Amino acid sequence: MSRDGTWQDAEALETAAGTAGHCAHGADTAGRLADGTVEALAAAGFTSAFAPVRPDGTAATTATFGAVTQAVAAIGEGCTSAAWLASLWAYNGRFTAFLPDEGRQEVWAKGPDTRVVSSMVAAGVRAEQVDGGWELSGKWLYVSGVEFADWALLSSAPPREGDRSIRVFAVPKDAFTHEVSWSTLGMRATGSHTLLVERAFVPEYRSFVWDDMRQGVLPSGTGSSVHGAPLFAVNGLTFAAPILGAARAALRLVEDQLATPPSGARAAARDSARIAYTRAAGEIDAAALLLARVAETADLGGLAEDGAAFRSHRDATLAVEILVGAVDRLFKVSGTRGQATTSPMQRIWRDVHAAGSHAALQFEPAALAFTQRLVAA
Incomplete structure (x- = not known):
């Protein structure tokens, strides 16, 4: 993605849009995006569109909101569910900018293909502060793309404006499971299933205050205006x-x-x-x-x-x-x-x-x- 609002790899975007459209009927019927569609979306650069860091720690984002909006809409012309996942990958990557530096580095250690999902729809969550961080348990609803996730950003409670006690935790895929719970009239292939965590330790550096993200208050010296948007x-x-x-x-x-x-x-x-x-x-x-x-x-x-x-x-x-x-x-x-x-x-x-x-x-x-x-x- 360039600063003039165009997608950096137009050919990969076109391929992803074509693949998504070709597989749309089957995805709707099966209730799951085809693996080829998921891989094409990642190859097109949606996972890293708003990534705040490269593995070497330098700033990675070259995307604009305009470019991402246009690219997601292009995918949506073929498959709405695929566009939904592409958009969430991009915007969830943006959310990782609110993590402390060590947390950002850990989440993006795999590189630009890192797939981040999120849910602020917390149900029965227990986040107990322990030495060095938190012990987290609970379930989160409507986690689109959970089947393909590397990391999940999960809130400690349903967000409430101005509530500084609500935190967001970054949890790796080996610390959560999911149960199939998404069966709807529309958007059938988003895979927005329920995510479960059982007594996972989350270090301090893999957490941030949800209200900071709401307001766009980044850690000192972090990110760009793209990341700091409320x-x-x-x-x-x-x-x-x-x-x-x-x-x-x-x-x-x-x-x-x-x-x-x-x-x-x-x-x-x-x-x-x-x-x-x-x-x-x-x-x-x-x-x-x-x-x-x-x-x-x-x-x-x-x-x-x-x-x-x-x-x-x-x-x-x-x-x-x-x-x-x-x-x-x-x-x-x-x-x-x-x-x-x-x-x-x-x-x-x-x-x-x-x-x-x-x-x-x-x-x-x-x-x-x-x-x-x-x-x-």
Whole structure:
């Protein structure tokens, strides 16, 4: 990824997108990404996109939020679940910048192919402070990509704004297991299963305060502006980019349908289908522009400006609402053919609704946060 917003290895990205798209139906049916897709995503550089260090300790990140958003959307045009994993790998790598130096070095000792997963959905967690660190036990829900993980970042409790007692622990794969628990209508292949830890020792240097990550407060002399972006201001990009790609794929399906001369009852609905397609095309473009502004604001260091972070949170959630509506419109236009189990349209429709329900993408909390300063005035 270069600083001008382009992906450094365009050929590897194209290969990953093609592989993901080719395997999308099988992944949806099996409830698991194909190994070839996972390897292609890693080879394309998603695991290291926001990595804070190289094995020699020098800064590694050359990515921008804009470049990652575009690349994830490109994967999403073929497979939403694959794009979800690619995006989470990138953003979870960004989170490791909040670890003390020794912890960062240990997590990334394997090199740029290190696969980091995370969950802040803690259930029955016990984090007991012991000599030199913590003893950690519990389970964490919805850990996308856990089957392929090298490391996991796990919270000690469900995060609460301003709570300095909640910590995040970096745990290696030999210290956790998982149980298959992910069976959903959409996003079937993300492998968002339950992760379990039983009395694992986590040294002090492999932990940080969750609220520091929320605010973007890095350890002294660590990382870059990319790593120091407040979590709530850019978290929407993580989950919105796959939806953007899926919406573009749905648009192309209807475009292909419109290019086929209609007959019978379909001919009567021709004009309304063209109008619906055009409206959806504009909506998808509008959502893309909103997400581009979120990324650009973060890339240019503009999140420190008054209200910019709250605006970015608002924009990402609003963009997702627009994209879900556009896909609904396109799904309706596709008719019975789009509902066939062999059609990618019904998979896209399911995936977009499932992804759009993520807690980070809800417009209401973003709206209340955006207007809080008005109410407090």
